Amino acid sequence: MEKNKVINQFIQILSEENVKIDEPLNKYTYTKIGGKADLLLFPTTYQQIQDAYQLALKQQLPITILGNGSNVLIRDGGIRGVVFNLTSLTDITLKGDKIIAQCGAAIIDTSRFALDHSLTGLEFACGIPGSIGGALYMNAGAYGGEVADVLESAKVLTKAGEVILLAKDDLELGYRTSSIQRNGFIVLEATFQLTKGNKSEIKAKMDELTFLRESKQPLEYPSCGSVFKRPPNYFAGKLIQDSGLQGAKIGGAQVSTKHAGFIVNVDKATANDYLSLIRHVQKTVKEKFDVQLETEVRIIGEE
Template structure:
């Protein structure tokens, strides 16, 4: 199916202003890299998502789901088919000890809402840059907390375009993974079960974690966050630092001198620069220490020349 036909068909389900053709994905990613999307869609309702999912499945069209795109590298050749960016679904509601958030909401904003409602348990998320959907997808965590600690249930849209509720246990959450990575379901809403807390203490904890993040992480440059998972018995950043790889640069991307676990886009870098630097770091650490670094960041899309 050609892109013009695809655009026309998608506009049957989604308002025309929310459908873009050939948009550069670098405009929507934390790394500021990524080629063009064939058709980029910003849905505003669960119904729109259901219809697009069912349509793409029926016509065998590739479908990619993005939120804040903070832990993903989209290759320079871009993404084929339909790309849904869910940031327009950002409603957050408080009911008693529960917070229900749509998947496009920033997890940082949900953490702030919890603070305002004097609810404790989400302080760890006060510095995580991703969306609720992304946090669910990879069971995001920081500073000793993770999503599975406070999640109650999730509303998903299945790969057939149907809506269903899944419990925390059904999501199979573990270190940086969930069943959403395997079954292609789209999380559209999450309910967090929190505890009553003292607002001053909650704020103090959030301030402490914010200070730690700002003092240790290279937030002044575009990046994809922590590049590698924590290898058993080691810390990825220390291995990279001990391998004397800090400030190693390929193209416009370099290993951060502030935190070796980060790679930052310092000079109009490309996705290819990121991918080559990741490979170089993995190879060097393996040669020097015998440790295989596994990526935490997702790499998706087509290589250059496949647009």
């Protein structure tokens, strides 16, 4: 009865269609993998995020934040407590040479919005599949650019349930890391400071990066993107390739034959298949090159 009462409180905040019970998460991840969420919430305003978050805190429920599920691996046992899916908050607005993007907006769409307004600085992001929230959480980057280069500030919800504005320096953005991760903040929106540029030059750069991505990455299969962080002085994909692991397979998960830094879901892979293959790759590379590969993909949920 108590559980139903709590569910009804979430429904009062979010409406019935935005609260899903025992919802399979494989529908919401790029890998097409993931067990069930006890409660999956789809807030559509910052106020709803804050109210639902404070209710979850009050009820002492575990809280997990999910953007568009591009750089995450959810274990087969699913996620207990409350999962916030923030993909409904997708507004992108212009303020002079600044772009303000909500947490659920795709960073690809944000880079295209910049192109539409002849603003340069976000070209590197034109192929990154993550959401704005995830991009700040990871300080996402590609082709020599990263979020830290163009971010001015972020509006976040703290673990105490308060909304605060943080300047870029407060976010401590490093290689695939940020104070957002360390402090358990939820990104609500980001402000990017860009520069007026030449629209055709911006487009040419984005076309070039899109071509590079499509020619080198295994986009034809579900995957979580780049699985491993770049080790100092090495490239993860090259180490994996030189270890003879390209094409290695456990269950339905395979080290991509197109780019060894990716593990793809070729045949109804489970999270367990993925994790076993990740461990096998780490062990083999350590034995051959004495390099410990660290995962870049966020691994969450229960066995």
